[in-house]
Amino acid sequence: MSVARLGLRLGLGFLYLPIVLLVAYAFSADRIPFQWGGFSLRWFRALAEDERLVEAALLSLRVAAGAATLAVLVGGLAGFALARFGPFRGRALFGALIGAPLVLPEVVTGLSLLLLFVALEGAIGWPAGRGALTVLLAHATLGAAYVAVVVQARLAEADRSLEEAALNLGATPFVAFRTVTLPLMAPSLFAGWLLAFTLSLDDVVLASFVSGPAGTTLPMVLFSRLKLGLTPEVNALGAVIVAVAAAALGLAALVLARVDARRGGG
Amino acid sequence: MRRLAVLAPASAWLALFVAAPAVVLLGIALGEADAGVPPFRPPFAADGTWQGSFANFATVLTDPFYRDAFLRSLVVAFATASLCLLIAYPMALAIARVPEARRTPLLLAVLLPFWTGFLIRVGAWIGLLRDAGWLNGVLRALGLIEAPLPLLYSDLAMYLGMVHAYLPFAVLPLHAVLARRDPALEEAAAGLGARPATVFLTVTLPLSAPGAAAAFLLVFIPAAGEFVIPDLLGPPEAQLVGRVLWGEFFQNRDWPLAAALAVVLLALLILPLRLFQRLEARP
Structure with a gap:
């Protein structure tokens, strides 16, 4: 070997x-x-009866779903622009801004977003206070960076002549986008949504900075418990999360593989 | 016009949630901590007069406590990135050498731990390393030790957690360059009589240098500001900048000083960040 x-x-x-x-x-x-x-299975039972954990988990799932959806909208637009608009004015700045949350230390992103929310509230009264909404916005910003990378990579390797053919055959740009580009982007949008969803479920640093008393997410509860050590309940929760993550990754791999196979075969 | 419809919403989002926070961060760093809600005095008063100062930056740059925190963070980030590179290289090379169809499952196997939840993995290391933990149990059952070794809350635990968390980040860029390399070059060198070690050192390694640099930076940059792992696994004296910033914000409620720490951390990371972007922009 x-x-x-x-x-x-x-x-x-x-x-x-x-x-x-x-x-x-x-x-x-x-x-x-x-x-x-x-x-x-007693620790799984104890887990299901732990109201604080269950409540935090439900909040986290809602925040993650909202953040991932927003991230796909913003990141999808940004990835499309970077892959298809050629050298436009401000492209370098645009690319640097969309990628920034990907590389910046979390403590920096978290603190600066919190200070922004505080400043915004002082100036225009929105967002009023901090909690689930501010966590959602912070996670969407982080997720959009990942979605943009995935979408841009996908479109860069996709054949551009398909879109040009549709346009030459008389499709309006909107129809060409809807019938050619969007289906090309779809697997990467799906993968990006899953990625943003998991990132949101996993984040403790951004959430701790931008959340308020009414917005305690699952990782925040987990973090405060791990400060005191590992309990069997947290251990059981870990097993559940590993199972869900493995299932999600398997699903994503399956979808991407099927799409590739269909394209290769047809 | 159509471009505008795509660019305008995305740009507005980025201006509001990426650019504006950076400006606000810099502004607050020039302010002063103050009892109140929010707990600081902005650098400009309500009527627009300047009341800020560079005192926070002076503190962060001259006080040995903060200077040591930065130094220590850079050392830990450097060591973590080097360890990840060393461990990831053979992994990426082995994956790049298998037939293409078998690479994806292996890459997914490397990525799966990254998806299983960061805190959960840190929790697993706590279970492994603490005094009544699994590793001490195994060592005791083997008769190698009598009293448990104090493994948790040590530099060792911190590095194990850091490398475990960041290793997948290092494998991916390395695999990307190694999978693209032309095997004919290695075959040619071997055909001309070079031994395997020579082929590796003179052909494979130089070809993969850009990927290795990207892998190093992809670990180094986030590791420099890491908070959770040093806090949960490291020794109490491991006051890295992420931890110090967290403490200034949450315990001391000195938001301007925390902001100044963040700005200085960013300034330190600009060089590696630029380097990383240039590597990524390569064809």
């Missing part, structure tokens, strides 16, 4: 060891996480 393949196995082992153990010990009856006390 080559050095590289050994490295790949060790690297994957390192990536998966904590996750596999976390999932396995979620089914342990023991009070201490990562100690085997016989098979049990």
